[in-house]
Amino acid sequence: MGKTIAQKIFDDHRVGTPDADVQVIRLDAVFCHEITTPPAIVDLERRGKDRVFDASRIKVVIDHVSPAKDSKTALQGKILREWARRHAIKDFFDIGANGVCHAIFPEKGFVRPGYTVIMGDSHTCTHGAFGAFAAGVGTTDLEVGILKGVCAFKSPETIRINITGSLPAGVFAKDVILSVIGRIGVGGATNKVIEFAGPVVAAMDMESRMTLCNMAIEAGGTCGICEPDRVTVDYLWPFIKDQYDTPEAALADFSRYLPDADAVYANTIDHDVSALTPMVTYGYKPDNVKPVSEMTGTPVDQVYIGSCTNGRISDLRVAAKVLEGKQVNAGVRAIVSPATPKVYAQALEEGLIKTFMDAGVCVTNPTCGACLGMSNGVLAEGEVCASTTNRNFNGRMGKGGMVHLMSPATAAASAIAGSIANSPLFNG
Amino acid sequence: MKSFNGKVLFLDRSDINTDEIIPAKYLTEISREALAPNLLEDLKLDGFDPATDIQGKAVVVTRANFGCGSSREHAPWALEVNGIHLVVGESFARIFRQNMFNCGMMAVELPADTIDELFTTFAGRETTAETDFKGGAITFSADGASRTVPFAISGFDADLVNAGGWVDYADANY
Numbered sequence: 001m002g003k004t005i006a007q008k009i010f011d012d013h014r015v016g017t018p019d020a021d022v023q024v025i026r027l028d029a030v031f032c033h034e035i036t037t038p039p040a041i042v043d044l045e046r047r048g049k050d051r052v053f054d055a056s057r058i059k060v061v062i063d064h065v066s067p068a069k070d071s072k073t074a075l076q077g078k079i080l081r082e083w084a085r086r087h088a089i090k091d092f093f094d095i096g097a098n099g100v101c102h103a104i105f106p107e108k109g110f111v112r113p114g115y116t117v118i119m120g121d122s123h124t125c126t127h128g129a130f131g132a133f134a135a136g137v138g139t140t141d142l143e144v145g146i147l148k149g150v151c152a153f154k155s156p157e158t159i160r161i162n163i164t165g166s167l168p169a170g171v172f173a174k175d176v177i178l179s180v181i182g183r184i185g186v187g188g189a190t191n192k193v194i195e196f197a198g199p200v201v202a203a204m205d206m207e208s209r210m211t212l213c214n215m216a217i218e219a220g221g222t223c224g225i226c227e228p229d230r231v232t233v234d235y236l237w238p239f240i241k242d243q244y245d246t247p248e249a250a251l252a253d254f255s256r257y258l259p260d261a262d263a264v265y266a267n268t269i270d271h272d273v274s275a276l277t278p279m280v281t282y283g284y285k286p287d288n289v290k291p292v293s294e295m296t297g298t299p300v301d302q303v304y305i306g307s308c309t310n311g312r313i314s315d316l317r318v319a320a321k322v323l324e325g326k327q328v329n330a331g332v333r334a335i336v337s338p339a340t341p342k343v344y345a346q347a348l349e350e351g352l353i354k355t356f357m358d359a360g361v362c363v364t365n366p367t368c369g370a371c372l373g374m375s376n377g378v379l380a381e382g383e384v385c386a387s388t389t390n391r392n393f394n395g396r397m398g399k400g401g402m403v404h405l406m407s408p409a410t411a412a413a414s415a416i417a418g419s420i421a422n423s424p425l426f427n428g
Numbered sequence: 429m430k431s432f433n434g435k436v437l438f439l440d441r442s443d444i445n446t447d448e449i450i451p452a453k454y455l456t457e458i459s460r461e462a463l464a465p466n467l468l469e470d471l472k473l474d475g476f477d478p479a480t481d482i483q484g485k486a487v488v489v490t491r492a493n494f495g496c497g498s499s500r501e502h503a504p505w506a507l508e509v510n511g512i513h514l515v516v517g518e519s520f521a522r523i524f525r526q527n528m529f530n531c532g533m534m535a536v537e538l539p540a541d542t543i544d545e546l547f548t549t550f551a552g553r554e555t556t557a558e559t560d561f562k563g564g565a566i567t568f569s570a571d572g573a574s575r576t577v578p579f580a581i582s583g584f585d586a587d588l589v590n591a592g593g594w595v596d597y598a599d600a601n602y
Contacts, residue, residue, distance in 0.1 A: 019584035138501035138527035
């Protein structure tokens with residue numbers, strides 16, 4: 001019987017089967033940030049288990065509140081820094097070198113096809129874009145990951161979503177994933193892995209695939225995962241060129257993790273995007289999705305472009321293209337947070353930052369920022385944000401605030417209009 | 429082992445997410461105890477008032493997909509420090525469910541019609557739950573009404589509850 005990508009990865013990493021459908025797998029990487037890791041460190045110390053399984057496989061970033069905003073967040077950073085120093089964790093990204101975890105770790109080449117990755121952050125599923133099994137976990141799983149290099153999961157049942165047809169101009173990966181979540185619901189993939197495949201995914205660059213996989217969790221998915229292919233190899237080539245003679249050799253090696261033709265799926269969905277239009281959420285659940293055209297004119301107080309979903313250079317390029325020569329509406333405050341220093345530097349070099357500033361956008365340092373309402377860009381009661389982030393939960397960006405999720409193109413267009421609007425890149 | 433007995437809080441809504449259980453602004457806390465006053469403070473649910481409805485409760489009964497969203501273990505911790513160690517629902521988000529067992533607590537799934545019946549019979553009444561962990565049954569009682577429902581958790585989940593959580597279990601076994 002054929003196997004899915006996740007089943008093949010589990011077969012390679014299994015160290016125990018404590019129950020009929022539970023597998024304990026060895027971890028190739030444990031990622032950490034300053035919000036969920038300090039409680040794990042403090043608990044390990046309390047238990048007399050202040051150890052790490054392999055310092056070279058632990059990668060750490062300060063990203064959620066950066067720079068620290070108060071004494072409590074300063075303490076979180078301090079605990080993380082001292083722990084990393086104590087255990088000689090080399091890959092530690094602090095102020096000046098730090099960016100959003102799910103953007104910076106791929107950028108450093110830390111994820112490979114076939115890897116197993118956990119992090120105390122639900123959007124860890126982003127890294128599945130590389131053909132890895134990457135899952136968000138709580139602090140206790142993280143703690144065990146740090147200590148023992150293992151984690152327990154249910155045997156990975158998989159939903160295959162074939163994205164078919166062709167994507168219309170001005171419609172992006174964000175619109176695709178919003179439409180998928182709208183179709184299967186916020187619990188549609190609970191306890192399951194989502195394999196994103198089909199011609200539209202094959203034609204996507206890695207950044208678009210990361211956007212797709214990033215929001216697998218919003219449908220309850222354990223992980224989103226894409227087939228490793230030439231696009232994956234080309235992205236990773238600077239990091240793997242010492243291991244392989246040619247990109248073709250890397251591709252052949254990674255093909256171990258392609259799903260078998262007769263792989264068994266929990267279900268298979270063909271999702272044709274040929275007639276898809278830009279999408280936006282309404283209400284407080286990510287599956288409350290509508291075409292932008294049905295929400296046009298909804299006033300917004302703030303526009304936020306950034307986060308692990310859409311703060312990469314390709315996102316900033318699209319936003320800048322829409323904002324070029326235009327002005328942010330007088331009634332709106334617009335914020336752009338480049339996801340990493342590399343994205344920021346590239347945006348500077350390409351003149352995108354100047355475009356944003358000329359348009360009246362506030363550009364922040366790389367950080368998770370406004371996305372989860374625990375640092376800058378918090379909404380006041382009753383305020384509305386047009387956002388490229390991944391969650392529209394009640395109170396997400398601040399108590400009493402409303403968040404509408406959308407692509408960077410739609411967010412930029414909404415900044416100019418002062419209300420939700422389709423971008424000129426879409427001619428539907 | 430934690431206690432799975434006591435008064436029941438009924439939350440009649442599906443898809444109650446982690447931001448509603450404990451808002452992100454409190455994730456700056458290092459100690460679990462500091463989360464206690466803020467449990468469910470952003471929950472949108474008609475007739476629910478966190479200021480008066482949580483105190484003294486030990487068990488939550490809810491609908492489907494409870495705990496969706498963030499991986500934050502602060503959500504189970506916020507329940508834990510309020511003395512709530514058992515959530516009974518139709519289904520749970522994966523990470524939330526795992527976090528509960530990883531902390532030695534329980535997230536018990538029951539069929540939708542059983543959950544419906546619990547709401548119909550007991551919601552709005554002073555209800556107590558008593559859990560027979562070994563026997564795999566929870567008895568819900570209110571004045572003049574009692575209902576015992578069987579539940580099943582996997583051997584692994586039971587091991588985690590017995591061990592008091594995943595850290596000691598994993599360190600001993602892997």
